[in-house]
Amino acid sequence: MxxxxxxxxxxxxxxxxxxxxxxxxxxxxxxxxxxxxxxxxxxxxxxxxxxxxxxxxxxxxxxxxxxxxxxxxxxxxxxxxxxxxxxxxxxxxxxxxAHPAALATAHQRLLAAGYRSGDGVVLACAGTSDTRAHTELDQATAGLSDLLGTPVLRGSIATATPTVADQVAALRLSGHTRVVIASWLLAPGLFHDRLAHCGADAVAAPLCPxxxxxxxxxxxxxxxxxxxxx
Structure with missing residues (x-):
């Protein structure tokens, strides 16, 4: 049975x-x-x-x-x-x-937030000390870069460096007049709220709903x- x-x-x-x-x-x-x-x-x-x-x-x-x-x-x-x-x-x-829908949704959210060609982009992740997770986050960052056709930096919201704010500042120093944050977060909450204070021009919504x-x-x-x- x-x-x-x-x-x-x-x-x-x-x-x-x-x-x-x-x-x-x-x-x-x-x-x-x-x-x-x-x-x-x-x-x-x-x-x-x-x-x-x-x-x-x-x-x-x-x-x-x-x-x-x-x-x-x-x-x-x-x-x-x-x-x-x-x-x-x-x-x-x-x-x-690692599911393709996650990256596709992050890309759509970034476009909806007002991404423009030439913007500096930071992928905001919760942060982890797990080596395997870091590899997966690097893969997500590279995937978003491929979709946009431009380099993307990864930043952590907690527990790891560089932080999202660090990466936003680095992009400003490198000459970007506009910097936007792509969200690698599933839902609204404390972590997503913190992104509003990282100095970017726009912040994408989380993946859900x-x-x-x-x-x-x-x-x-x-x-x-x-x-x-x-």
Whole structure:
């Protein structure tokens, strides 16, 4: 006997009401696309946690991390929470960031924010100390550069250097009269709010809400769910 696994959408969590509302609406949209049981859990900041939700789900489980890089939460925290909940059997999909829809959406958001040819561009990332995540963020930066046909610098909002503000200042010093920030963030929150104070002429919106992101997360689930045996 086989059963389609439950989809557990794991997001970071934010204390901002709008960001939390977007997380809930994203989970609903992903569930509508997959037509599978879908639960939402938070890796940090808010409850219920990934482990708390996973412990209540019977049968097969696929955890889809709505993260833009494979950093601490995806590589260590979420697997630890699942193990503590007795759900080490759960399948964890790759993070969202490498999906083509993420980069395409970041590009569209930057254009909508008023990007002009010749602008200096900084890709704003949350920041991480994870080496593998740094490689993925470098790949995203190179991908955006290819789409724009111009160099893009990567800046961190927290925990790493150079910061977004550092990179904006560097572009000014190099002669750019206009500098814009592309957002490599999933939803509104404290990190995105900080970008308004980095000295840029325009700041792109985060990737959500966007139907393409919901479809990308659904793709992650479908690639992992085969369905799994009960």
């Amino acid at each position: 086989n059963r389609h696994p439950t989809l557990l959408l794991a997001v970071h969590g934010t204390r901002q009401a709008r960001g939390t509302a977007i997380a809930h609406s994203l989970a609903l949209r992903v569930g509508e696309i997959t037509q599978r049981p879908t639960r939402l859990a938070f890796a940090d900041v808010l409850a219920p946690s990934v482990g708390e939700v996973a412990a209540t789900v019977p049968g097969p489980l696929v955890v889809v991390p709505a993260f833009l890089a494979t950093g601490y939460h995806v590589r260590t925290d979420i697997p630890h929470q699942l193990a503590q909940a007795g759900r080490a059997d759960a399948v964890i999909t790759p993070a969202l960031g 966007d139907a393409a992101i919901a479809r990308a997360l659904a793709d992650r689930y479908h690639q992992a769910a085969i369905p799994l045996p009960v």
